[in-house]
Amino acid sequence: MCYAPKQHDQRVRDIQRQVVRVEPLVNMGQITALLNSLGSTLPVLPELDDLTVGNSLGWTLPVLPELDDLTVGGLVMGTGIESSSHIYGLFQHIRVAFELVLADGSLVHCTEEDNSDLFHAVPWSCGTLGFLVATEIKIVPARYWVRRQYEPIRGLENICRRFSEASEDKNNTFVEGLQYSLDKVVIMTGTMTDTAEPDKINRISLHYKPWFFKHVERYLTENNTAVEYIPLRHYYHRHTQSIFWELQDIIPFGNHPVSPCSGGWCTLWLCPFVLPLARGMVHPKGEEAELYVDIGVFQMLYADEYMERSEFWVMFVGMLISPELGCRDAFPEVYDKICKAARH
Numbered sequence: 001m002c003y004a005p006k007q008h009d010q011r012v013r014d015i016q017r018q019v020v021r022v023e024p025l026v027n028m029g030q031i032t033a034l035l036n037s038l039g040s041t042l043p044v045l046p047e048l049d050d051l052t053v054g055n056s057l058g059w060t061l062p063v064l065p066e067l068d069d070l071t072v073g074g075l076v077m078g079t080g081i082e083s084s085s086h087i088y089g090l091f092q093h094i095r096v097a098f099e100l101v102l103a104d105g106s107l108v109h110c111t112e113e114d115n116s117d118l119f120h121a122v123p124w125s126c127g128t129l130g131f132l133v134a135t136e137i138k139i140v141p142a143r144y145w146v147r148r149q150y151e152p153i154r155g156l157e158n159i160c161r162r163f164s165e166a167s168e169d170k171n172n173t174f175v176e177g178l179q180y181s182l183d184k185v186v187i188m189t190g191t192m193t194d195t196a197e198p199d200k201i202n203r204i205s206l207h208y209k210p211w212f213f214k215h216v217e218r219y220l221t222e223n224n225t226a227v228e229y230i231p232l233r234h235y236y237h238r239h240t241q242s243i244f245w246e247l248q249d250i251i252p253f254g255n256h257p258v259s260p261c262s263g264g265w266c267t268l269w270l271c272p273f274v275l276p277l278a279r280g281m282v283h284p285k286g287e288e289a290e291l292y293v294d295i296g297v298f299q300m301l302y303a304d305e306y307m308e309r310s311e312f313w314v315m316f317v318g319m320l321i322s323p324e325l326g327c328r329d330a331f332p333e334v335y336d337k338i339c340k341a342a343r344h
């Protein structure tokens with residue numbers, strides 16, 4: 001599962017390296033419970049016993065995709081994004097090392113320096129190069145609260161300008177937007193902090209709280225800019241309860257009865273992310289890092305793909321990996337796992 005070395009001195013060394021080593025089935029819910037400092041109970045696993053103090057280590061992942069059940073393996077082999085991605089990139093950009101079992105049964109360790117081609121080819125490869133069995137990922141210090149600002153913005157031009165400003169401002173640890181119609185957005189920025197103004201605390205994950213996207217919509221309806229303090233773990237899993245807004249389609253009476261689709265518009269999540277200059281299937285077009293926006297419907301290879309094979313391989317770069325790895329004979333290619341026509 002998720003562990004640090006048993007020897008205290010080694011553990012300190014890993015903390016100094018700011019790295020955690022995890023097996024691929026560890027999910028985001030487990031990892032936040034383990035790493036951050038909320039004092040919540042750890043899943044009791046024997047190999048974690050010496051890490052109960054780890055609960056107050058005060059660490060977190062720089063990029064922590066929102067849904068509890070997303071796994072490290074899936075996020076490395078597919079992709080993962082969070083409202084901190086404008087600073088740290090996608091989930092795969094916080095990796096330091098991988099261990100893979102290849103088609104011939106060999107175990108390979110890869111980092112930026114060792115087996116570097118494989119290291120860069122793994123993200124987005126969807127398990128077509130080998131089985132991931134361990135990953136080392138970066139961690140960063142955590143604070144108890146997220147100070148969150150909600151800003152309703154109207155008009156496409158204003159939205160684009162304000163969203164770009166917020167995404168380029170590195171003082172914002174978190175940036176995201178919820179778009180309720182073509183020209184109505186609530187832009188949210190946040191920073192981690194150890195202190196909170198008591199009258200502005202909002203523990204958004206408590207069971208009686210409104211679903212998050214409904215809570216945010218209020219600021220738009222009331223045209224009100226506001227600040228709240230949200231416990232970090234509640235913040236991370238703010239979309240978990242309602243699976244963004246999908247649960248409302250499944251259980252319309254689960255919250256209050258206003259539809260998430262008004263006038264044919266379905267609420268969109270806007271999340272900026274930086275694509276660092278690096279090799280691999282997905283990289284910037286130019287010679288430097290580029291800022292993109294995931295607009296909720298953008299196909300990050302976890303949605304069904306409708307492109308032709310040739311179009312797919314123009315858009316994504318399949319390279320780096322030598323035929324000697326034997327993966328072509330052992331595994332399907334990414335297109336055949338993603339594309340609906342190829343799968344059925």
Ligand SMILES: Cc1cc2nc3c(=O)[nH]c(=O)nc-3n(C[C@H](O)[C@H](O)[C@H](O)COP(=O)(O)OP(=O)(O)OC[C@H]3O[C@@H](n4cnc5c(N)ncnc54)[C@H](O)[C@@H]3O)c2cc1C
Nearest residue numbers: 024065070071073074077078079080081126127131132302
């Ligand atoms: C409803 C929904 C909400 C989502 N919300 C978010 C979100 O908030 N933020 C975000 O970033 N993403 C989100 N995603 C996308 C999600 O992050 C990606 O689909 C991610 O790849 C899924 O992770 P998973 O753990 O479910 O992996 P899976 O879907 O199980 O696996 C993804 C791919 O990785 C391969 N794989 C998994 N483990 C291994 C392994 N150990 N070795 C080799 N190959 C492996 C699988 O074969 C598969 O091809 C969402 C997806 C859905 C369906």
